[in-house]
Amino acid sequence: MPECPFDVAERPVPTTLLTREALQDPFEIYKRLRAEQPVAFVAEQNFWLVTRYNDCEYILSHPEKFSSREAVSSTNAYRRSPEALRILSGSKGHPRARTLIMSDPPEHTRYRAVLQRALSPGKTLRQLTPRMQSIIDDLIDGFTERGECEFVREFAYPLPMRVVAMILDVPPDQIGMLKAWSDDFISVQAGNIPVERIVDAARHTIEFEDYILSKIDERRRAPRDDFLGRLIEEHEGEQPLTTQELLNFALQILIGGNETTTNFLGNGMYVLLRRPALVTELQREPGRISELVEEILRYESPLQGLFRVALDEHDFDGVRVPKGAKLMLSFGSANRDEIYYGDGEFDPDRDNRTTVHLAFGRGIHACAGQAFARREGVLAFETLIRRLPDLHLSPSRPPQRQTLFSLRGMKELYLEFTPAPTLHASST
Numbered sequence: 001m002p003e004c005p006f007d008v009a010e011r012p013v014p015t016t017l018l019t020r021e022a023l024q025d026p027f028e029i030y031k032r033l034r035a036e037q038p039v040a041f042v043a044e045q046n047f048w049l050v051t052r053y054n055d056c057e058y059i060l061s062h063p064e065k066f067s068s069r070e071a072v073s074s075t076n077a078y079r080r081s082p083e084a085l086r087i088l089s090g091s092k093g094h095p096r097a098r099t100l101i102m103s104d105p106p107e108h109t110r111y112r113a114v115l116q117r118a119l120s121p122g123k124t125l126r127q128l129t130p131r132m133q134s135i136i137d138d139l140i141d142g143f144t145e146r147g148e149c150e151f152v153r154e155f156a157y158p159l160p161m162r163v164v165a166m167i168l169d170v171p172p173d174q175i176g177m178l179k180a181w182s183d184d185f186i187s188v189q190a191g192n193i194p195v196e197r198i199v200d201a202a203r204h205t206i207e208f209e210d211y212i213l214s215k216i217d218e219r220r221r222a223p224r225d226d227f228l229g230r231l232i233e234e235h236e237g238e239q240p241l242t243t244q245e246l247l248n249f250a251l252q253i254l255i256g257g258n259e260t261t262t263n264f265l266g267n268g269m270y271v272l273l274r275r276p277a278l279v280t281e282l283q284r285e286p287g288r289i290s291e292l293v294e295e296i297l298r299y300e301s302p303l304q305g306l307f308r309v310a311l312d313e314h315d316f317d318g319v320r321v322p323k324g325a326k327l328m329l330s331f332g333s334a335n336r337d338e339i340y341y342g343d344g345e346f347d348p349d350r351d352n353r354t355t356v357h358l359a360f361g362r363g364i365h366a367c368a369g370q371a372f373a374r375r376e377g378v379l380a381f382e383t384l385i386r387r388l389p390d391l392h393l394s395p396s397r398p399p400q401r402q403t404l405f406s407l408r409g410m411k412e413l414y415l416e417f418t419p420a421p422t423l424h425a426s427s428t
Helices: 020-024 027-036 053-060 082-089 107-119 121-141 151-156 158-168 172-190 195-221 227-232 243-273 276-284 286-299 370-387
Strands: 039-042 047-050 148-150 305-310 314-316 319-321 326-330 410-412 414-416
Touching: 047 053, 053 326, 082 195, 107 121, 107 227, 107 243, 121 151, 121 158, 121 370, 148 151, 151 158, 151 243, 151 410, 158 172, 158 227, 158 243, 158 370, 172 195, 172 243, 195 227, 195 243, 227 243, 243 276, 243 286, 243 370, 243 410, 276 286, 276 370, 286 370
Parallel strands: 047 326
Antiparallel strands: 039 047, 148 414, 305 326, 314 319
């Protein structure tokens, strides 16, 4: 364990930080930490929590000082099960590879270039936008005549999953399988998966890898101009991706493309519907939604933070962080820092261009799929507000939040509205 430069007993991080109550609403704790312990050692988890905007931005902007090799996890549940480790390293296991989010330059530079070319955000986004709109309308058609829905299960989860499925060339009838794999990966990284499920999660990892490998093999035999095909494509002067690297890219697209967007959509709908007057304004001025998306991302950041490892000793306002220390950069706290955001409360008129929020990170590791998430959000909120009259939160079924430290989203969000015809019915 890295040496802690002060007596933890004298300056403890509030023990409520990881309780269910704190995970539901951590912002008062973050506020106190920004004022009293902006870089705080969390002994139970063996990491340092960084809560001020300037410190988080500094760390993100200096990859030569802070490594991303352990960016997404404070623990790894697989280590709790020898059987799971055996499955992952056995004859069918594919050696793990660190790519993109968990790599440093110069490797990261190569990975980022490959991803940008394969994802081709401008071209792909133009191609996907009409299909995103079609998916959104199709999902709304599934519940509009009922006058109610559970928003997470019926909209916020299937929308990004169907977009990810298009990118990975997964047919619609296999999206449930894709989602189950993703849930297992996230639970393992968060460390909150029950022991009895760790072995199943390991087996599901191998299933996912075999599934993607079959698609990679198809494209090696018959090249295609899609995401996986462009990942495989070789370019003069560049080292082609190994099979292990290809698998890791697919996994990062799966997790990064659905979980945070699901949380973003649920958070955003909850924020908006707690402000009925604002919803009425947006019905008259739908052009404001693109700006409001940025404020939602700041105020309720779906990814609450990422990890970095200090490559040397560093001093943060008199707090010495030793070499090798793991730091958790709290985007959720930084995005409400009083220095830049006043009281931090939701402000529909805030100009987020003045101080750019950290919801998508910063620097060389800024989220490569942020344009897709923004487009999904704008299309979704515009369409939901337009198509569902008298849209409001259910008064009888209160919202339920997820209880994860690094992710913030809704577990259940029941909505009610005036029943309306489906798009198909209204156009016939």
